[in-house]
Amino acid sequence: MKVYSETLSISTKNRVELVDITEKVRRAVASSGVSNGIVNVYSLHTTLGLYLNENEPNLRMDVLEFLDRLAPQGRGYHHDTVDANANTFSHLRAILLSNSLSLPVAGGAPVLGTWQSVFAAEFDGPRSRRVIIQVMGE
Amino acid sequence: MKVYSETLSISTKNRVELVDITEKVRRAVASSGVSNGIVNVYSLHTTLGLYLNENEPNLRMDVLEFLDRLAPQGRGYHHDTVDANANTFSHLRAILLSNSLSLPVAGGAPVLGTWQSVFAAEFDGPRSRRVIIQVMGE
């Protein structure tokens, strides 16, 4: 049984942005040498969320507009009065998504359905972000 | 330390539907021979979500109506213009729920509180669905 860990660095370019990290997760699992087990993808940030879904350009827009409706920017939030970034919406959106994703590993690769991609969702960029990819198994 | 994996097949009958898979998770954990560890329940789909909560008929209706309010069907979504299923609402609801659930395993069974049931939430059925149940431990 092995525990392998890698820290992924992501440079985002916009305030709000979806970054497909599927290939990086795949590469980390390959590097781990684990053939059967689990991979945990983990955001080290409170305004960077994670989710697993389809990478289709129209859907990406819908996801962003959806989160924008649920947690709009600058809605008279308390935290906006103490944080110079006025990033309360960023925190709320990250909370709605996931902070970590657990994917099965089989045959040395993360198990993904036909339409599944792993996304890091930036809500307070542009920033340098870190995502830990940890693989456990045999 | 053991890694056990099983693929659960689910046939859903409606466009939107909640399927209680608790017993199937229990059976997979029993089959695994793992007494202490973790079980990861994982959806292989982008329009099938997972969640853990009470299986009470009225509450099941409330959960569906709640998701219907947050992510209504046919709200002029971009993705609906390119996907013949017009299933953007299905993706958005799956994103609000979880793609994977991690439950502790003790005494050869998943640890569940009195009211906790494991649900697969179909948002774009009827379809054949696959859920991976993976158990790691000793």
Add this chain to the structure above:
Amino acid sequence: MKVYSETLSISTKNRVELVDITEKVRRAVASSGVSNGIVNVYSLHTTLGLYLNENEPNLRMDVLEFLDRLAPQGRGYHHDTVDANANTFSHLRAILLSNSLSLPVAGGAPVLGTWQSVFAAEFDGPRSRRVIIQVMGE
């Protein structure tokens, strides 16, 4: 490879309340003797959610008000007619958050970014609550 498990007891004092359990997660990981691996924090309840975010008093208020907007109390829910606690809103909010959180463990501690705290979110208190902290690794 080791599997360590601890049950955390929490006494909440209000109907709705955020409890920072970061230090308790840290202590459990230290007690486990695991230096590299994963810690899974797991709610045993259907009206107690978990999330990872910043512990800043204004933001805590925003998080509660945000969930209050998305899943308001007493909105003519079906389940409220059969449950004396009229706690449908509590279930819905718990479903929006997470039932379990998976954090990497490195150097004998949970890996947390500068602003990350682990929260248990009570939505139907005051009650005695149980959260399982399970650590796997070497």
